[in-house]
Amino acid sequence: MAQLPSSHRPNLLEQLSPREQEILPLVAQGKDNREIGKILFISEKTAKNYVTSIRKKLGLKNRTQIALFALKEGIISIDDTILDN
Amino acid sequence: MAQLPSSHRPNLLEQLSPREQEILPLVAQGKDNREIGKILFISEKTAKNYVTSIRKKLGLKNRTQIALFALKEGIISIDDTILDN
DNA sequence: CCTCCTCTTTCATATCATGTACCAGAAGAA
DNA sequence: TTCTTCTGGTACATGATATGAAAGAGGAGG
Secondary structure (H helix, E strand, O other): OOOOOOOOOOOOHHHOOHHHHHHHHHHHOOOOHHHHHHHHOOOHHHHHHHHHHHHHHHOOOOHHHHHHHHHHOOOOOHHHOHHHO | OOOOOOOOOOOOHHHOOHHHHHHHHHHHOOOOHHHHHHHHOOOHHHHHHHHHHHHHHHOOOOHHHHHHHHHHOOOOOHHHOHHHO
C-alpha cells in the first residue's frame, strides 16, 4: 500500500505560510532551533515558534514526527540529511 | 551516489546492546521517552538513558537525527511510522 | 484616504521534555 | 572476580511546547 505524496489529502502543505514552508525542511534535516535561527537570520525563539505552528497545523506531536512527515511527503529526501555531512 | 545501508561503515548497529537496538526503532518512529517506557515496561528515566547512549554511540546530535539515521540504514521503513496511525 | 479585518512575521515568558554528566545496584557471562 | 548489560536515580543545562502579543502588509469597503 505505497502512499502517494499528498494524494487524496487536502494539501496540508498549503496550510503552511511561506516562512513555515521554509522552516519545515530544516527541521526535517535534524537541525535544532539555534541552527535554524542562524540560517534564516531570526532568533532562536522565532524559529521555535514556527516549529510549533507547523506541528500544530500538521497535527504532529514533536519535531521528529515533523521529519518523518516531510520524508513521507517527499518534501525532503533522506539523502538531504544532516547525516551526510 | 546512492548509499548502501551499512556499507563501508564499521557496523554502527553492532555497537548497540540488544536493549538499545530495541529502543532505536521506537525513537525513530517519533515516540517520546514516556511512550517508550510504557512500551518496554521501564521508567522514563531509563528510556532516556538508553537514548543518550544510542546517540553517543552513533555520534548524533538529537533524537530527530536518530530517526533519520534509522531510516537511512533501513532499520525502519517510513511506512512503519507513527504517522500511519 | 481611512478604518477594519486578517494573516504573517517576529520576539517574549513560562512550563515541560529532552539532553548531559554522572552514580550505583542487580544479574548474568566469561 | 571482572566485565557487560539493564535498570533507576540525582542535578543541571539545553531544547521543545504553549501561549501571548506587537508590528507590518494587504485587501474590503466606506
